[in-house]
Amino acid sequence: MHIVFCKFWKIVINDVCNAIDINPSLAGNQSSFTSANGQWSVDYFTGDVIFVPNAHFNGTESISYSIQNNLGQVSNLGQITVNLTAVNDAPITFSNYLSVTEDAGLQTGNVLSNGDYDVENAPLSCNLIPVVNAANGTFTISANGSFTYVSNPDFYGTETIVVSVCDAGSPLPSACNNDTLFIDITPVNDAPVALNDAFTVGENSITTLNQLANDSDIDNPIDLSSVAILFGPVHGTATLLNGQIVYTPTIGYVGADSIFYQICDSAAPLTD
Template structure:
């Protein structure tokens, strides 16, 4: 009896399970041999074709049954990839493999020194290790600087501007998004002080004609750094009087018989920087006693002398 056994196409089978893959972010590309993972008794000459599905961030290219696995820059997370082997008749078999990509810190905290009142660019990405070209820098609105402002520049650097006259510590948090993943860290700022000029404020004073007056001009002058202030110089028009610095105060002496408004200009210093202000002194007029301008000579006359006159206007005067 002759028996003819007709061939029947056999479905490919899983020859060996591909183990779940645990990788680190930005892992080095490697390969998986699908020819050893699948087999087909009808196709001993490796006529199987292979495909993959389910991958978005784990990149797979397949050539001659070799699957090359490569990362998406800076991505981490988990994906289930399904590898399928198909024979020439269209029969197929699949196996699913979990790929877990663990995060690696690409972002590094920064430190910067900033000079008081000086906007400063900080290149926060310089010490970070992001692989992707799509990185985007943003700011954490809940952790902004307490003593200044910060903004992001088009090149990914940031500009920090301290508040006016502030010096001391400050910090803020920035975020980098790359490969669909965000990381954040802190920038610690040291704002170093600079000497600020004092601020001199105008003063007023009142005195009487021919009466010196002492004017304490420093109490309303200020220095935001708390430096001790002193009077460096002072001047007044000669026609109005003279001014001296005595024990840290101004002593103004009106010119003789001067009355009206006198203006003193003085300079205050913190030992390095200066500022100027004026003192307006109101000099009140005081009535002056008439004085003998010229003595009238004693008169020696003959009896029945001819009448004559003496001009008293030239003999007496009154400055008022």
């Protein structure tokens, strides 16, 4: 008996309807046998001979057998031959992990460098259009697996990108498998932003200036106790009250004056 199948199939051959021995070299009826290329077994209720090939095996596999009737009479040896034709296996891929800090700029790497391979040793390439693209940045990939990634400003968290890895087809057609890139973006403290202010005050008057009204911090509240006067004024005096500047001009002075100050957020770096 000669049968042709594609590999990975469970092959059932209904060849006999009585007792069967698939390893006649041993005493008694042998209902199972492990060969170099797979596992043979017998279902005595149906008379089926079952062959489960090893993963990725293709080629010819044969087994000898004998059958026995109800009188105990044993037949001559028969042979079952199974021919498994090759099919192309999809590439084996492994996830990639990248850890960067917030606003770290351009990141590069290669998704194929993490051990991706093809069972048939066919060359691998990546589809230029991701299966799942970056949601919080800009991602590009080349056919050879090299990629670039830039996160959006101030984003932190996990970015998950999925690309398709394909082989050259051995045999054709080509087969593909997904490869996942996990990018862990850890937060950093962004400095607060202090914007210039302009105020008009009266001559010989004491004025409280809310210079923090247009200042901001994307991560943390501005620490009012951190406000400090760095320079000025030239034509008066300035003190701080709950983070606001209290300005007193020199008696009789009319004109422009300047004060330079700095602020901090509740987690650190300075800005001016």
